[in-house]
Each structure stands twice: as structure tokens, then as C-alpha cells.
Amino acid sequence: MTAPSSSDAERQRDKDRTRADILEVATREFADKGYTGARVDEIAERTSTTKRMIYYYFGGKEQLYIAVLERAYLAIRALEAEVDVEHLEPEEGIRRLAELTFDHHEAHPDFIRLVSIENIHRAEHIARSEVLAGLANPALDGLTKLLERGRAAGRFRADADPLDVHMVISSFCVFRLANRHTFAAIFGRDMLDPGRRDHHRRMLGDMLINYLTS
Amino acid sequence: MTAPSSSDAERQRDKDRTRADILEVATREFADKGYTGARVDEIAERTSTTKRMIYYYFGGKEQLYIAVLERAYLAIRALEAEVDVEHLEPEEGIRRLAELTFDHHEAHPDFIRLVSIENIHRAEHIARSEVLAGLANPALDGLTKLLERGRAAGRFRADADPLDVHMVISSFCVFRLANRHTFAAIFGRDMLDPGRRDHHRRMLGDMLINYLTS
DNA sequence: ATTAATGTACGAACTAGTGAGTTCACGTTA
DNA sequence: TAACGTGAACTCACTAGTTCGTACATTAAT
Numbered sequence: 001m002t003a004p005s006s007s008d009a010e011r012q013r014d015k016d017r018t019r020a021d022i023l024e025v026a027t028r029e030f031a032d033k034g035y036t037g038a039r040v041d042e043i044a045e046r047t048s049t050t051k052r053m054i055y056y057y058f059g060g061k062e063q064l065y066i067a068v069l070e071r072a073y074l075a076i077r078a079l080e081a082e083v084d085v086e087h088l089e090p091e092e093g094i095r096r097l098a099e100l101t102f103d104h105h106e107a108h109p110d111f112i113r114l115v116s117i118e119n120i121h122r123a124e125h126i127a128r129s130e131v132l133a134g135l136a137n138p139a140l141d142g143l144t145k146l147l148e149r150g151r152a153a154g155r156f157r158a159d160a161d162p163l164d165v166h167m168v169i170s171s172f173c174v175f176r177l178a179n180r181h182t183f184a185a186i187f188g189r190d191m192l193d194p195g196r197r198d199h200h201r202r203m204l205g206d207m208l209i210n211y212l213t214s
Numbered sequence: 215m216t217a218p219s220s221s222d223a224e225r226q227r228d229k230d231r232t233r234a235d236i237l238e239v240a241t242r243e244f245a246d247k248g249y250t251g252a253r254v255d256e257i258a259e260r261t262s263t264t265k266r267m268i269y270y271y272f273g274g275k276e277q278l279y280i281a282v283l284e285r286a287y288l289a290i291r292a293l294e295a296e297v298d299v300e301h302l303e304p305e306e307g308i309r310r311l312a313e314l315t316f317d318h319h320e321a322h323p324d325f326i327r328l329v330s331i332e333n334i335h336r337a338e339h340i341a342r343s344e345v346l347a348g349l350a351n352p353a354l355d356g357l358t359k360l361l362e363r364g365r366a367a368g369r370f371r372a373d374a375d376p377l378d379v380h381m382v383i384s385s386f387c388v389f390r391l392a393n394r395h396t397f398a399a400i401f402g403r404d405m406l407d408p409g410r411r412d413h414h415r416r417m418l419g420d421m422l423i424n425y426l427t428s
Numbered sequence: 429a430t431t432a433a434t435g436t437a438c439g440a441a442c443t444a445g446t447g448a449g450t451t452c453a454c455g456t457t458a
Numbered sequence: 459t460a461a462c463g464t465g466a467a468c469t470c471a472c473t474a475g476t477t478c479g480t481a482c483a484t485t486a487a488t
Contacts, residue, residue, distance in 0.1 A: 015432090015433080018433085018434090033250070034248060034250060034251075034334055036247070036248060036250045036251040037248075037250040039476090039477070039478090040477075040478060040479085041476090041477070041478085049434075049435090050434070050435055050436085051435095051478090051479085052433095052434065052435065052436085052480090053433080053434065053435090055478095055479070055480080056433075056434080060478080060479075061478070061479090113334065115393065115396055116330055116333065116334055116392070116393075117334060118395070118396055119330065119392055119393050119394075119395045119396050120248055120327065120330055120331060120334070121395075122395045123395035123396045123398065123399040126396060126399040126400070127399050132399070132400070133399060133400075134399075134400070134402070135400060137400065137401070140401075163401060163403055164413075164414075164417065167389065167390065167397070168386070168421070170389065170393070171385045171386050171388075171389030171390070171393075172382070172385050172386075174385075174389060174393065175381065175384065175385030175388060175389060176381065176385070178330070178333055178392075179329065179333050179384070179385075179388065180333075181332070181333045181335075181336045181337035182329055182332055182333050182337045182340060183381070184337065185337040185340040185341050185346070185347060185348075186340070186346070186347075186348070186349060186351070187351070187354075187377060188348070189377055199378075200378075203378065206425065206428070207382070207421060207424075207425045210421075210424040210425050210428045211420065211421045211424050211425075214420070214424045227451090227452065227453075227466085227467055227468080228467095229466080229467075232467080232468090253442090253443070253444090254443075254444060254445085255442095255443070255444085263467095263468075263469095264468070264469060264470080265444090265445085266445095266446085266468070266469065266470080267467080267468065267469090269444090269445065269446080270466095270467075270468080271467095274444080274445075275444065275445090
């Protein structure tokens with residue numbers, strides 16, 4: 001008779017598990033080597049299944065890459081949606097949002113690399129994804145509310161644009177990770193040094209508040 | 215008798231010209247497709263010479279790519295060295311330096327893309343270049359002097375680090391170009407819009423001065 | 429028995445790099 | 459001054475190795 005739905009050790013014939021396994025391995029491979037540099041055979045080999053399954057479940061290299069992008073973006077969007085911005089003072093909310101981005105990016109180097117890679121490809125794959133093209137952004141909504149409350153209270157400048165603020169946060173958080181290799185090669189500075197990390201985390205908040213309250 | 219050293223139209227057998235031609239075409243190709251995506255055959259075809267000459271002059275794909283990187287970095291370093299920071303007020307000098315970076319990056323999209331690509335490759339090629347590894351940075355010297363003068367005059371905060379300031383400038387100027395594709399795909403905002411461009415250029419200076427004088 | 433899921437082997441197209449020979453400019457010699 | 463020698467610049471065709479994708483066979487579940 002043998003166990004009906006294999007309890008744990010066997011894990012044969014498990015659609016979800018196979019898909020998830022492929023996605024996980026593909027994320028690492030694409031983030032590591034880029035879209036062109038990644039090898040389908042290599043991904044297949046690191047998987048517990050075969051190349052045939054990649055084509056069976058995803059269709060091809062490009063569709064697999066798009067699925068990887070979708071998973072990565074949906075993860076950070078879900079995280080952003082969790083921040084409860086309503087119960088925070090405007091200043092504190094801005095700092096909280098900036099630190100969330102700071103921490104998420106540092107904890108997910110694969111995401112940072114995928115975004116860089118996708119920009120090298122001029123976001124053509126995001127544009128081709130029905131899930132991602134025009135995906136709503138919870139962080140931006142929170143930012144908009146915070147800026148409005150801060151302005152209503154006379155504490156924030158009137159001309160601050162939510163998307164501009166988001167861009168400043170992103171540029172700072174993305175740059176220190178995405179460009180850390182050329183930075184290290186040329187200036188000899190390690191962006192991941194714990195002391196510097198804390199300093200930068202505080203510095204970003206300071207800069208934002210200084211700008212918004214000036 | 216025929217002209218000895220071909221006056222202009224013929225241009226056969228010209229070492230320098232051939233090398234320069236290859237470098238120019240290779241810069242566009244690498245910036246466009248990335249290191250792995252770039253095709254030596256494609257570069258050769260867009261050149262007025264042949265693939266064999268690429269190997270003759272540069273040795274291989276990787277050495278050609280390194281030569282491209284060296285040319286791009288030396289160009290911006292030369293530009294930075296031209297700024298005469300000594301005769302400017304600290305605030306004005308900071309703004310001038312930031313605007314120089316802002317303008318250079320916008321005028322050289324190939325450079326921005328090459329830097330992104332090189333970071334995806336973890337700066338391994340820069341590290342392999344004798345010219346680039348540890349290349350001195352004129353902009354950083356100017357920045358250091360400006361911060362010192364500003365602090366001595368009691369106008370700048372004492373704890374401002376030159377490399378941190380440089381990073382803020384770079385992150386802002388690089389991000390708005392390097393990540394403009396994903397930004398456009400997700401937020402629908404065009405970073406190259408002239409009005410927004412001017413706004414961002416001013417905004418960066420404001421943010422820096424606000425931070426330094428707080 | 430039928431179908432979903434999986435594995436194996438293969439092929440057509442591509443890609444970096446090379447082997448081998450050619451052309452040209454120029455200096456040297458007969 | 460004309461034939462010759464030489465090395466740099468150049469051309470063409472080829473190869474050894476990849477790489478994405480698929481045809482076909484097989485196994486498990488219902």
C-alpha cells in the first residue's frame with residue numbers, strides 16, 4: 001500500500017514542492033549570474049528535479065525569470081503593507097518606513113541584485129509580467145498619509161512629494177548594497193561593517209527629517 | 215606615386231584609429247548588453263575591422279571589457295579634477311560638486327550602466343585592473359577640504375564624513391538613472407522629465423546643505 | 429486504463445577563441 | 459633604383475565547447 005501522500009522522506013510527485021524548489025534555486029542563480037549569465041542546466045542540476053520540469057512548469061528560461069521577479073517583489077510589498085503608519089507621529093513614521101526598507105534590503109541581497117539586473121534589461125520583463133506591471137505600493141500610500149499629516153501639523157514642508165521621498169530612501173538603501181563592490185574596490189570601504197551600518201541607518205533618518213522640516 | 219600616409223579618406227593600417235574604434239563600439243555593446251550578454255562577433259561587426267583584431271589588440275573579451283571600464287572611469291576622474299574648489303564658499307562648493315556628478319551621470323548613461331554591470335560582477339574586473347584598483351579620487355579630496363573649511367567656519371557639523379557625503383551624492387545621482395526603468399514600470403514616473411530633473415538637481419543640494427548645517 | 433508527472437538523450441544554433449596565411453609600409457642591399 | 463627582407467596590421471575560415479529547448483520513454487496516481 002505504501003503511504004498515500006508521502007509523509008516526508010520520499011517527496012516524489014509533489015507539484016507544489018517541485019515548483020517551489022525550482023523557484024528557490026532559480027532565484028539564487030539569476031541573482032548570482034544575471035539573466036543572460038544564468039544557465040538553465042545549472043539551475044536544473046541544483047534542483048532536486050530535472051530540467052524537463054522547469055520547462056514543464058514554467059515554460060522557459062524567460063518565464064522562469066519573470067516568476068522569480070514576481071516572488072521577490074511580492075515579498076517586499078507584503079512586508080511594507082504590515083507597517084501600521086496611522087498610529088505614529090509623522091517624524092517617527094518616516095524613520096520607521098526608511099528603516100524598514102534599509103533592513104529589508106540588507107536582509108535580501110538577492111532582491112537588490114535582481115532589481116539591478118532587471119534595470120540593466122530596461123525592466124522589459126517586469127513590463128511583460130501581468131502581476132508586476134503597475135503593482136500597487138503600500139509603502140507609498142503610508143508615505144503619502146504621513147507627509148499630509150506632517151504638513152497639516154505645520155511640521156513638514158508643503159512641497160514634499162511622496163515619490164521623491166521614496167526615491168531618496170530607495171536610492172540610499174539600494175546604493176549602499178548594489179554598488180558596494182565598486183565602492184570597496186575604489187575607496188576600500190566596506191559598506192557592510194556593522195558600525196557603519198548603524199551610522200548610515202541613523203543618518204538616512206536624520207537627512208529625511210532635516211529635509212522635510214526645513 | 216599616391217599619397218604616402220593616407221590623408222583621410224583611406225585610413226587603412228592605422229593602429230590607433232583601429233584600437234579607438236574597437237573601444238568605442240565595445241563600450242556601447244557592453245553597456246547595452248552587459249558583459250555576458252555582449253557578443254564579440256557583434257562588436258566586431260559594428261567595427262570597421264574584424265574580430266581577429268580585437269584579439270590582436272586586446273587579447274580577449276575580458277581584457278577588452280577592462281579596457282572599456284578604464285576609459286570610462288578615467289573620463290569622470292579627469293572631469294572631477296577640473297573643479298576648482300578652493301575659491302568657493304563651502305556651501306557653494308558642495309552644491310557645485312553634487313551638480314557636477316549629477317550632470318556627468320546624466321550625460322553618460324553608458325558609464326552608469328557599466329558601473330551597474332560591474333557591480334553585478336562584484337567588481338572583479340576593476341580589481342583585476344592595475345589602472346583602476348585604488349584609483350585616486352579628486353572629488354573626494356575636494357570634498358574633504360570643503361568639509362574642513364565649513365567646519366572650521368562653524369557652519370558644517372563636525373561629524374560629517376567626506377566618503378559618506380560622496381555616497382549620498384552618488385546614490386542619488388546613480389539611482390535616478392540606473393533604476394529608472396523599474397521605477398517607470400512600477401510607479402509610472404519618468405525620471406528624465408526636464409522639469410523633474412531640475413527639481414531633483416536642486417533637491418539634492420538642499421538635502422546636503424540641510425544635513426551638513428543641522 | 430488514462431492521465432499527470434518525471435527522466436534521458438539528443439540536436440540545432442550559437443560563441444569565444446585560434447590557425448594559417450596575406451597585404452602593406454619601409455628600410456636595406458645589390 | 460629595383461629587388462629583397464621584415465614585421466606590424468589585417469582577413470578568413472574553422473573548431474571545440476556551450477546552451478536552450480524538445481522528442482520520446484517511463485513511472486506513479488486515480
